[in-house]
Amino acid sequence: MVKEGDLLWTPSRAFVENSNVTQYLRWLRDNRGLNFADYDALWRWSVTEIEAFWESLWDYFEVQSSRPYARVLDRRVMPGARWFEGSRVNYAEHMLRAEGDGNAPAFHHMSETRPLATMNRRELGRQVRIVATQLRGLGVAPGDRVVSYMPNIPETAIAMLAAVAIGAVWSSAAPEFGVTTVIERFSQIEPKVLFAADGYRFAGKDFSRIAEVKQIVAALPSLTCVVWLPYLDEAAAVPPLSDAILWRELLDHSDVPRHLFAYEQVAYDHPLWVVFSSGTTGLPKAIAHSHIGALLEHQKLSHFHLNLKPGGVMFFYTTTGWVMWNIVLSGLLAGAAVVLYDGSPVHPEPDVLWKMAAETGTTCFGASPTYVQILERKGLEPGKTFDLSRLDSILLGGSPATPESFAWFYRAVKSDLWLTSQSGGTEICSGFVGASPTLPVYAGEIQTRMLGMDVHAWSDDGRELADEVGELVVTNPFPSMPIFFWGDTKGKRYHESYFDVFPGVWRHGDFIKINGRGGCYIYGRSDSTLNRYGVRIGTAEIYRAVEQVDEVLDSLIVCCELPGGNFYMPLFVKLKPGCDLTDSVRLAINAKLRADCSPRHVPDEIHQVPDVPYTLTGKKMEIPVRKILMGWAPDKAASRDAMTNPPALDWYIALAQRRQRTAVA
Structure with a gap:
């Protein structure tokens, strides 16, 4: 019987040497004259010399800015820290710049209505540029909000990249969300354009959303345009809403060559997207992130904590209403392909996702511990059924993972596997604690604190706790903190959400234990x-x-x-x-x-x-x-x-x- 803390896997020398973290360590040595003995030493530098760390990422990932920044960080305060003031960047531009020869896959996509298919980077770029140009023609300007009520399919990702490319602010809701939930979210940000699908299919059953879209549109007077996607009824020639534009009509225009398309490079504090808290109580928090914050954080996450590379393939089972959708798409930053799946994870067979992983050559497979429990109860062993030879890592997220969940992967999937459990939140669109490919895996344990995240366990009176359960706090600012909550003009709700317990220190609302080797355990929400x-x-x-x-x-x-x-x-x-x-x-x-x-x-x-x-x-x-x-x-x-x-x-x-x-x- 596996126990919490049992050693389950140790990376091979080759795995460590070929990792992105090791490549970054070499770069720091050659370009900064910095030598770190191991990951822990690198982490400690990243949270001590925070300006030097984030500046190194700017240079290492060759961030493209039309203007130089005045300074990395104006002051070490929370909230209110300003990062890379004076610079102008665009998140979508960096997502799409790794086009290469254009034939590399961008998306592998499948749903219960569509068979598995692939879209290469050239085609993705072409469609994004066309949609972005048409949005400009519809009067969408930088700062305008563009939203979607669409499934996890390429069209939704294309709409997001197109909106971001022209400086619009993106937000999405999954089509399974009820009307009230969508209106509570979107009414706060007053969108100008809505992308909507006619419905979705789940577990073999079709769910029309035509009536719901009509109610949503009626409740959003700020809308000037609806783009309609016939998804369940792909042959539909006329949208059910007057003045709506069909998706195919939006795309039915000549390509805009890359060298002629102008990305809207925006200021350091320009909002990229608005993501929402779960909304189980009260009005959902409309959390805005910046282009710079998400770009640097997702470069770091995808390269160092997911170890994604060109030729890699990332999948995580998610919907468009969860921040994991945004995070999965960030795999494009690393030159990896992203797998988009819309439908039930256990229909028509409980191993449908593993079949898809084999067929797409997935290298990083992600799901929640709840999904693992379903498979374990059914006695499934995907490693014996499918060719998972390309799979080298697992990402568990969404809830604390048990030692038993860890053990199941090594028993039923693959013995040589970098198994990661990571934890963060919608608030930062990333993780606080996660993984490094240079470290061993222990049962039930999150490997480490992420680079640049000054995470600690504190007692109620603000004392540092070692190997004891305490509040998860972050004691230094980081770029992917929310820049503001939409409509929270004086910052009162933002402050109350994270800084009312320990002034100037981010209190996340999770209980955490950090052991002597830096391993982390999350014990649920502290509230x-x-x-x-x-x-x-x-x-x-x-x-x-x-x-x-x-x-x-x-x-x-x-x-x-x-x-x-x-x-x-x-x-x-x-x-x-x-x-x-x-x-x-x-x-x-x-x-x-x-x-x-x-x-x-x-x-x-x-x-x-x-x-x-x-x-x-x-x-x-x-x-x-x-x-x-x-x-x-x-x-x-x-x-x-x-x-x-x-x-x-x-x-x-x-x-x-x-x-x-x-x-x-």
Whole structure:
């Protein structure tokens, strides 16, 4: 049985020598006269001499700017740090400059409506330039917002690159989002153009979005144009909206040669895109990033922490409503191809993604730990079924990964595999802690802190913690911090989100432990973490233990503060078909928690539930359930439009009502 911290893999000498990190170390030695013994020494320099580090990335990646910058960083403050003032860059220009001879693949793409196909870099560049030119013709100017309600397909990526290329501000929503969720997001930023598809297919079922698009358009008076993509009905010749432009009509224009196309190089503080928090409570935060911040961060991420190279192929299962979509596309910066997939990850067969990985020659495969658990329960062993000879790395993201998930890959996929677990957030469009190809892999452990990310674990009173669980904080600024929240004119909401606990220090809202070798463990959100009689318990460790009990399919736990300093910590379990919450199952769950964790991890009650509520981005809705049980009005505690399974919430609302009646009686 694999245990947390067990050594699972060590990189070969050749793997280390051929890595992008090692190439960068050689460059620092030859061009800066800097010698670092190992990754840890490099990291410490990157968070100590932060101006020198980020300037080295500017030079190493040969950032193209039409004007020189005045200084790397104006001052080491958060929030408010200004990076590379005076420069003018364009994110899309760098995404598309690695065109080479044009025949290299840019996208491998597949969906439940389309077979696997490939688009090369020349064709991608051609379509982006045409769409960008047509957007300019429609009156889109730098700073205008362009949004999409489209699936994870090439057309969406092309629309994003085209909008960014002319200095417009991009934002996207996945087509499975409900109308209210989309309007809550897009109404904040008042878009000028909407790209919309007629629907999508998931698990073999078509979902029309024509009615939803009409409602969204009616609620956005700022729109001057809708570009319509017939996706489910590709033969449709007339859009269902008056004055809408068909996607094919937008593309039906002559190519704009590369040397004649002008990218809009924008100022250091010009917004690139707006991404949104999950929106489970309150109005979603409209988080704006800059071209410079995302460009430098994604160059660093794709090269050093994902080790992507020309000829490589990156896949991560995501939708256009999750920040991972933006991150996956950044693989183009490294000259790698990107795999776009739209549909169910387990339809028509549970191994559909692995078949696609084999056929595309995927080198970096990404998914959530939840997906791994599905495969493990089904007894799948993709490494024995498909040719995965080109696969050299795995990216796990979205939630904490267990030692068992790590072990499954080495057992069922490939023994020689750089397995990475990484953690960050929508707020930075990247990761705080992640991977280096020069380091070994330990079960359940995130390898290291990312370069330039001055990450620490702090106690509630701001003390540094070693090998103890604490708040994840960042003590120095970094370029991919949000430049602002849209509409937050005085920065009040931005400050309250990250800086109200430790002034001048970014508090992310995750619990983290950093061990002596620099390995990291994420223990769930600190604002939903269980605080029971002063002992802080990460929900991730509860789930890891509970979901090893044979009868348990899924689980959710919360801890509610009660009057008099008391606590109520119920555990909710969704059981496998045919199973009931008998006394023996309860005893097994409690025994597992007591043995694997501690007596304090044993819940006050265990309830069998029909379902566990999830957000559209795959997060368990711990905070909304906790608020409901503490007496919040359900519509104030949770947005059903931001859920994958809205009816799941009804059971918890009924429980809260029963508890309230009992308390009154």
